Amino acid sequence: MQLEHIKILGFDADDTLWNNETFFREAEAEFYNLLTDFAPKSVIEKTLFDTEMQNLERYGYGIKSFVLSMTETALNITKQELPGHITHEILELGKAMLAKPVKLLHEVEETLGKLTETHELVVATKGDLLDQQRKLRKSGLAKYFHHIEIMPDKQITDYQTMLARLNISAQNFFMTGNSIKSDVLPVLELGGYAMHVPYHTTWVYEDVHDDIQSPNFFRGKTLSDLLEIIER
């Protein structure tokens, strides 16, 4: 397939350019430990997930939302007898997450450096505005990107808004990310192109079974696989 008509390359950020989800997994494990006297891990895990889903529209994505949902979960698990020192520990978990360093994934910087010679690159990420901008700054990658789009969600309409702002049709847009649900399906639905690069851990919410049959869809092992796809 010829991909010479691709003008803009979109990139998810968390777990595509740098690691992120592992910090959530680690914080969850610490959170379960904090409540170990009150309920088994499986119950806390399910309550946390249910609480996050109930709060998703209200709080959106990101670490602050996660901390609020952990606190609410802890209140539920302890039947509102939550000791203050545990509330404190939950806030501290969030602060530690916000202070984490940004570690680039394999071959990310080299790949972006090459692609920027031939294409416009944009970051398309959902989550907390301040936190995403902070990570982008820490990553040192901002210089490769023409535009940064921080979206409240990654539904089809959110991509439509972004493409309109970029003044480009979906047929000229190629998105790369680690989430089939957020980075691949909505873009294919609009007639664009997408590559999936899996990360070793995926939030259950983002984890969809895929059986995608589309000539516009590609699978990669690392971000650098994009070089071959785009340039062949």
Added chain:
Amino acid sequence: MQLEHIKILGFDADDTLWNNETFFREAEAEFYNLLTDFAPKSVIEKTLFDTEMQNLERYGYGIKSFVLSMTETALNITKQELPGHITHEILELGKAMLAKPVKLLHEVEETLGKLTETHELVVATKGDLLDQQRKLRKSGLAKYFHHIEIMPDKQITDYQTMLARLNISAQNFFMTGNSIKSDVLPVLELGGYAMHVPYHTTWVYEDVHDDIQSPNFFRGKTLSDLLEIIER
């Protein structure tokens, strides 16, 4: 003064287009009541403000950040003996704030309707991405705006980024808002124009003493005063 060279009109959102700060004042009053057995109001008030300032860079603006800082304040005030039911009430205060209706301020819709015939209008607001987009949708005002810029902060550099994205120089930009600190001073500093429309209550953090001597600066009582300034 002739203002025919103004091409884009920028508008702050919270307390410029719709009411917002009153919800924070009401939530603070309820928060002080929750802790009335532990400390006098003045102590809680100061601790909350100090906590918000310490967390500003970490959490940014918005309701979720406010809830996290209220929780931290309550832990400090109670020396970590914070009862679970109060933690619950704090979370509920935040949820209630997020569910508040958006009430437009005086003559806002009529004014925007007239200005949109002659100028491009943009919203330039700081705060939580999801919450600001939700309010804009609820307000019914989105149709008047060419561009929505939700900024992590409103420093000079944030305005520079926005003006670059809008492809316009500050000399052709006129900003209107209720905060001297966030909406007026940085824009004047860049060589742009600004109108201050005070709101009846201002967060202490935004409250700066002003003694502005600039031909590019205007004072309004309501948003509609902009019509006369722009069209004269």
